[in-house]
Amino acid sequence: MSQPINPLRKYIREGKLPHFFCPGCGCGQILNAFLQACDELSVDPSRMVIIGGVGCTARIPVYLKGDVLHGVHGRTLAWATGIKLHKPQTKVVIFAGDGDVASIGGNHLIHAARRNLDVLVVVANNFNYAMTGGQVAPMTPSQVRTMTTPFGNPEPSFDICELVVTAGATYVAREATGRPVQLERTLKKALTHEGFALVEVLSQCPTNYGRYALRSGDPAVTLKWIMDRCITKAQADKLSKEEKAGKFVLGEFVDFKRPIFCGSSVYDLESCECCE
Ligand SMILES: Cc1ncc(C[n+]2csc(CCOP(=O)(O)OP(=O)(O)O)c2C)c(N)n1
Structure with missing residues (x-):
């Protein structure tokens, strides 16, 4: 019997x-949710x-x-800015790791959010620099073991959603690969948003995060570790700061409109043929 073709x-x-x-x-699940969202829209x-x-x-x-562009570590938002200034009507979507966008690309991120650049940034937070072997990254939870912190991460971790909300982003949400329906719904909303949208997706990296932090390369172990720490925004609202420590809050944090930064708001593009 022939296999059904995935639409x-x-x-x-x-x-x-x-x-x-x-x-x-988790990258495959993120890609699947993104394509499903595009297809439904x-x-x-x-x-x-x-x-x-x-x-x-x-x-x-x-x-x-x-x-598609695949190129320099941390510079996705610089490229996106150039594209949006030149071709404001183009829909631009970025897929970035937590290291890429929160560490080396952190300054671009802050200023793109401040300007309300009209892009969607999908951040796969797998809590480490996966491709280079599992080093500690800005979003590695405190005390967690990684390849470069064998005695536990001595640093506090970073909340990218809070950061971009403070910087001025107009759509910010956090979801997890373990909640595919909610992830797809969130990406659908983010895709139709005008302005700076960031969706953080908690995602399993069994090969490097699982292996060092949890001593297991089994994807289910890392997925369970993530999902056991997730709470919804509604649940979080009832908890004290101490009770929320170590938890990942899922849901939408902001969704509003304000003037966007793109070609037409910066330059007079009335007579520009390529922007028609
Ligand atoms: C300018 C520069 N610095 C460092 C590197 C090395 N490097 C390549 S991939 C990578 C880690 C990527 O981690 P992250 O962005 O979290 O994505 P992940 O692989 O975890 O999805 C690093 C540090 C590079 N290629 N270029």
Whole structure:
């Protein structure tokens, strides 16, 4: 009996398969949720510009048809800014790892949010620098063991959602690969948002995070570790700061409108032919 063809396959650059992700990596689930969201909205991802920096997550765009950029670690938002200034009508989506966008790319992130650049940033937070072997990263929880912190991470971790809300982002949400329905719903909202949208997706990296932090390469172990720490925003609202420590709050943090930063708001593009 022939296998049913996945309807989302039409968006995939088949010549690039087999993909590079490890078995059980969350990147495939994120890509699936994104394509499902696009399909349900009837927006063709090959009409967008999709950008990845460097890292495992940054490979996601490579498997998509259309205009994709895969290049420099931490510089996705600089590229996105250039594209939006030149072609404001182009939908731009970024897939970035937590290291890519919160560490080396942190300054670009703050200022893109402050300007309300009209892009969607999907951050796969796998709590480590996965591609380079599992080093500690800005979003590695405190006390957790990684390849470079064998006695536990001595630093506090970083809340990227709080950061971009404070910087001025107009749509910010956190979801997890373990909640595929909610993830897809969130990405659908984020895709239709005008202005700076960031969706943090808690994602399992069994190969490096699981192996060092949890002493297991089993994807289910890392997924369970994440999901056991997740609470909804409604649950979090009833807890004290101490009770919320070590938990990941899922849900929407902001959703509002304000003037966006793109070509037409910066330059007079009335007579620019390429922006028609
Ligand atoms: C300018 C620069 N600095 C460092 C590196 C090395 N490097 C490549 S991938 C990577 C880690 C990526 O981690 P993250 O962004 O969290 O993505 P993940 O692989 O975890 O999805 C690093 C540090 C690089 N390629 N370029």
